[in-house]
Amino acid sequence: MTDAAATPAATAPAGKDILGHPRGLAYLVFAEAWERFSYYGMQALLVLYLTNYLLLPEHVGAVAGFGQFRAFLGSIYGALDTPVATAAAITGLYSAGVYFTPMIGGFIADRWLGRTMTVTIGALFMVAGHFLMAFDVAFIAAISCLFIGVGLFKGNIASQVGELYGPDDLRRSSAYQYFLLGVQIAVIVAPIVTGFLGEKIAWHYGFGAAGVGMAIALVVYLSGRKYLPPERLRGAAARATPQAKLTGRDWATMAVLVALLPVLAATAIGNQEIFNAYLLWGEKHYDLVFFGQQMPVSWLVSLDAIISTVTVGGALVFWTVWSKYAKEPDEIIKLAIGALIAACAPLILAAASANEAATGQKASLIWGLGFHIVNDIGFAMIFPVGLALFSRAAPRQVGGMFIGVYYLHLFICNLATGKIAGLVETMDGAAFWTMHAAIVAGGAVALLAFAFLFRKLLAPTAETLAESAAPAAAA
Template sequence: MTTSITADAVAKERQPAALPMLFLTEMWERFSYYGMRALLVIYLVNSVGYSRADALAVYATYTGLVYLSPLIGGYLADRYLGRRKAILIGGFTMALGHFAMAFPALLHLALGLLIIGNGFFKPNIGTLLGSLYRENDPRRDGGFTFFYMGVNTGAFLAPLIAGTLGEKVGWHYGFAAAGVGMCLGLAQFVYGQDKLGTAGFIGNKTRLDKADWMHILLIACGMVPLVFAILAVWSAIGPVWNSLPAIAKLLVVIAIIAGLWFSNKLSGKAKTQEPLNKEEWQRIFAILIMGFFVVFFWMGFEQAGGTMSLFADKQTDRHLLGWEIPASYFQAINPLGIVLMGPFIAAIWFKLGQSRFAIPTPAKMAIGMIILGLGFVVLAIAQSEADRVGQVGPLWLVAVFTLHTLGELCLSPVGLSMVTKLAPARVGAMMMGVWYLANAVANYLAGVMEELLKNTGFPLYSFLVASSIGAGIVLLLITPLLKKLMHGKG
């Protein structure tokens, strides 16, 4: 017997039962990541003795690889592991990395474990959530917005807890707190896995068995010798890589990405999967175009953990009633703003979506990029004032973070949702990895852009005003073309 789902029935249907569990899992994972990010640059400068340029270079490499590794993790989950096992492998590996950060001698091992663990975890948690919805499910955007609020609840708590411990008690207490957060996320995911049904498995299983747990623990622990091996190889080839011009490095990265992509395609053929049809390729092309544009957004936005963190530490008067506010606290403004403004923005998108004034996904993202550029207008003025008088008041950064948060709400939740709607199911996690690749490029550029502009005479924040607003305007202009490529799915 067949049944039809009416519009009224869909409207009354609740979100998937697993959504709160995935919310809490992601919340604790983001607590661990943002606790680490809030401390890394100022720790390297104030405790380890890195120069500003070297600390930003480490930040660029770390955050860039954090968003590049999901391309590999998504591929492995799609083909071999399944999303549920990949998430747990990633979580255990990241927990090891955070606890390793508590020991100064293990800095590079810790960063390597965090990068690899994130690669397993990040593309698969969002894709797992997307798999719980039907095609064209009207609940999807609301579910992803709720999920995104989980991300930012963890990101809000991280600078306050890990930041306070790190800056006021001891740096390594702050890093250990991030590790505890990751363990809480793992416990939440394991405890709530019954609500997922068969989602996240290759096959029709509903629970992890002993063999699955053996695989998870062996692979996670195996990441420790793998990182040591990578570090040994890097000690030999690192000087050669560092001597390459930027364009050569970019070409190498593109070659690696292309190799992974074609390997994924050939693997799919070997498993007799149907080839992608014309419409599916057009939808993938739309993802790639929008991924190119979001590079300009995240290149600016991710200044938060780099130059803006140092601006808060060195050029902001943080004294309040005899107490110095930790510099990391400013990074809590963004997630707090998302939690407070997120429901309001989601309601606007929903209301517009039910009317003839519906705004397509590319236009929403373009609006976010323009708002980000306005934030850098404020920051450019604040930097000029700080250069003149030494330090400025904290309200300058409050205003910048608020504008950046509003821009992020216009771009990031709908972008994640868009990938799960447009990507063909058999390459879903892989395409989520490609989406995060744009973040990888952007995060790397965010860390090195100040150094790249050093000899041009072009101030960093003025450059980011032009790149953010300019890219946003171009994306608005090509929105009609993207709508055609999306075939009504965005």
């Protein structure tokens, strides 16, 4: 995966501008929004579908190759004795993989196929994967197609946004804001649509809706091909381009950034659990009756997306106002502050669990609202700030690669949640969520240690501050 902001100058294809931007941006924004609709629509259903349907004895026997797949999962997570543990492992592995495979997709595009061809092939794999989810027998083939498709699609379409602009074009930042706006809308809408269809009508209807969304993404992308940026040099021509050598300081900086990955993974554990154990816990312990109707538990994902949209904007406003009256802390201190806030969120769920145990009444969604607000305030100060740190601090020669490296902390985190989430049915709820709070708080303490030990090495300079631009689009 490459850093869109670090790509060479590109001349946008001819075409009338839309909202002051190259026409190709509109196609990329809408294609990404529909792809994210399909992804989050499917992810909101996955652990519930597995637990409540596919892994039940009357269905799991129909899944082709499931015995070998279970053995593979066991080699990663150990014994998986219950459907909940198996569902958590599958969801964790899938969620982890979609943050690892884009690095491979970016390499394939840079080296051989080019971005447009790679994105198109990835979209075709995802369309196939979503529609294969309609058949129990094809579950493993479906997950495999989605795995491959996301890897080919995700990072490359984000890079194409940056390649619509020259290196000095200030419109790039606002282009990524449009790009992320499309993603955010998709995250809000997708679980509402697929959750209603999947939980209220039939699981396969929900997955079918996700497949329709991916098919629309492919059509939109292909219809705008003539407005997409020209392909960069690749293969032998790219290797012939001279590159500046890395210095000793560069290597030290890269080592520190890599060492930060497991720490960042710890800070994200509560947030990433939202797609795994949190849905299973919420299904059993929340009072989901809303205006006399049972609310699909997958709608909690949409609630989180709505709140996170507000908190991300709120965090930007907060630090903007802060900077007028005092010096802003550097990125790693911001990360530690965000992690300390995020650590409080699982404690709200722990309190809800303790209250349920004491009263015998299911937890009100007010507890859930509190969890999402606190978690999203913390995560708004972690994810984009960490991305900015990696974008700024990584040496220019490997800047694009290190944007991909940054996403590996979510790969690590989701692998971990795949194991931890399986404990939700055996641990007391208060203990389960307190454990999550302790892990996140441990990450915050580790970040403070990194700030003390490596502040000079990671300190921003006037030059790098000007360059910590918008590669956040790969989110």
